Amino acid sequence: MAMESFEFDRRYGEMQRVVNAHLGQDVDAGEREETSEAVQAYIRHTWNRQPWLLAVAEQQLREYARNPPGRLRLRLGEYYRIPDVGLPETEIQDWLLGLADALRRGIEPDAAPRPCSPQTHWEWHARFPELGQLLGGWFSQDMPDEFADHMAALDDYLGSTDPDLVARLCGELHEVLALRLEEEEYAHVVAELGMEVDPPAPYTAAAWLARVAERVAAPPAQEGRSSASHG
Template sequence: MPMKPLEHDRRYGELDQVLRAYLGQPADDEEGRRSAALDAYLRHTWHTRPWAVAVAEQQLRQYAENPPGRLRLRLGEFYPVPDVGLPESEIQDWLRLLADHLKASVEDGDVPPPAAPATHWEWHARFPELAQFLGGWFSQDMPDEFADHDAAVADYLSTTDPSLVARLAGEVAELLALELEEEDCAVALAELGMEIDPPAPYSPTGWLALLAERVGDAGRHGEDR
């Protein structure tokens, strides 16, 4: 019988967040050097949930010291470590290494400096509502569902709770504040789920600036619903 959600989160919830940060990224941590994936986890988590770093350290270490036995494996009552490109024989030592890095980060105050997201996980962790908006309204199917980009934005505004619209406005402003080059901004939009180009004649940053104005006005004055 698989674990119930409450038990899973109590035992493995933050461990799961750390390991998700490695999807699509190399698990190339070494003693004295963190991977880009772990830096991304720390950069975001220190800023949003600093207490969770210590929870992650504890859960990683406990899992490494007490891997699931045959009974739990047979019953399905265990956390399946995702494929991070390491041989199974190296996983426990790698988890201990991650726990050591997290412990050192907490004890020494060693926090990655603010920067633009560096991984797919970090983009989505930092801009969750923007990812929902772009992935849901600007997928490759958008031209079949809406007349144009403005119609897609209007549909989002008319069907989304105002608190989430306000959150989107903040995330768009935050993304613009990173002052990315156009090429990097296009990569960011793609990472966040946008599968079509901005409308002509706008560049990625130009369209984001237009979107910020449209969404900001909707938040201040309300949108027809």
């Protein structure tokens, strides 16, 4: 019987985020984990938003490493199944304990990470989830077949998305622009966040994000507005 989502989150939820931060990254069970980009990205993002979850992640990692599930319970869905991170099964336990140690050292008061722009694919999506939803969902390689142009795709997003999420997107757009990256870095950012088509001419990636921010921040058109009454 598969584990209920509440119980899964209580036992493995934050551990899963730590492991997911390593997907697509080079993993070496022999290196000091606090030096890896994936660990630094997880610590930096979590420290600046929900710092108490660092301790939760450390505890979950240690508990899993000390009491690894058997194949039967994995098959029944009663435990979290660690995805393939490029390590042999015999090294997973030491790797998890190394992650826990790195998190413990990373939450010391004198180890607070300095703010900076995201450095990994995971961190970009963790910091800008709704922007990733827009770019990956509405500006994939299929966009030219589905919409007349970029603005039509954006309007479809705005017309089908909850206003609270649109407001979140507005904040994320201003935040990513406030990073003041170089132009080529913004081209990398939109690709990391899932955009598979070029910005519309003559916009650069940064200029296109600024144009999107303007459109998202504009008040929605009011339909059926009554004309002013005459006395």
